[in-house]
Amino acid sequence: MSFLHPGVEIKSPAQLDAMRRAGLVVGRTLELLTERVVPGMTTAQIDAVAEEHIRDSGATPSFLGYQGFPATLCVSVNDEVVHGIPGDRVVREGDVVSIDCGAIVDGWHGDAAVTVALGEVSDEVTELLRVTEEALWRGIGAARLGGRIGDISAAVETYVRGEGPYGVVEDFTGHGIGSAMHQPPDVPNVGRAGRGLRITEGLALAIEPMVTLGDQANDTLDDDWTVVTRDGRTAAHFEHSMTVTAEGLWVLTAVDGGRARLAAAGLPFGGR
Structure with missing residues (x-):
């Protein structure tokens, strides 16, 4: 491992392979939760399913104890944008549930998020989820060796703005990831192409658009974690950790x- 700029890790191939192992734990946990989360569960029960699966996979939850966070997942419902603390809240038919998950394998982190709708939701909420997930993949697809972080930011913002009057949350960003869950550089969801840190082989990034049906303005609740939309409208959040190799893009x-x-978008796969 080397450092391109202060705090910006450049991983070796072996270290990226370790990140891939952590990433697979996260990806499989989110797949499991997408199938298992149903109306009537508490957010604490959702969290317990995730912790059991992560530990049974030989990994450690990244979030648990991070800066005092008390759970394995961030579970954010409806107008909660990010960082919702699991507890006794019961999720119900028609709720939109964002699940953010992190895991550590051999000291290396993976971090990803999905948003799921429970049962029937309005067409505008269905479209919000589609737009947010597609914005994530547009951001991933904009990453190139020799390109810049701003290329990712611009791709996310341009796509979302072009799809309708959505709010793109600016106060929270994606980030570098590796031997710590959050590292430089920040990966904003708004920005200009050609700006920011240059993307080099061995850099790993977590890209995570957060999009709202209304204004992007938000507040943090008294628990000092849960972020909610100020206007009370629904938010969505999707995230993947990824890297760029000489062969192409690898979504860890x-x-x-x-x-x-990537194949559907005509983009090269760079994994192994």
């Missing part, structure tokens, strides 16, 4: 490494 937290989505 996608179970297939990103092969299917």
Whole structure:
């Protein structure tokens, strides 16, 4: 491992392989939760399913104890944007549930998030989820060796703005990831192409658009964690950890490494 700039880790191939192992734990945990989360569960029960699966996979939850966070997952419901603390809240038919998950394998981190709708939701909420997930993949697809972080930011923002009057959350960003869950550089969801840190082989990034049906303005609740939209409208959050190799893009937290989505977009797969 080397450092391109202060705090910016450049991983060796072996270290990226370790990150891939952590990423697979995260990806498979999120797949499991997407199948298992149903109306009537508490957010604490969702969290317990995740912790059991992560530990049974030989990994450690990244979030548990991080800066005092008390759970394995961030579970954010409806107008909660990110960092919702699991507890006795019961999720119900028609709720939108964002699940953010991290795991550590051999000291290396994976971090990803999905948002799922429970049962029937409105067409505008369905479209919000589609737009947010597609914005994530547009951001991933904009990453190139020799390109810049701003290329990712611009791709996310341009796509979302072009799809409708959505709010793109600016106060929270993606980030570098590796031997710590959050590292430089920040990966904003708004920005200009050609700006920011240059993307080099061995850099790993967590890209995570957060999009709202209304204004992007938000507040943090008294628990000092849960972020909610100020106007009370629904938010969505999708995230993957990824890297760029000489061969192409490698989505470390996608179970297939990103092969299917990248192929559909005509983008090169760079994993192994």
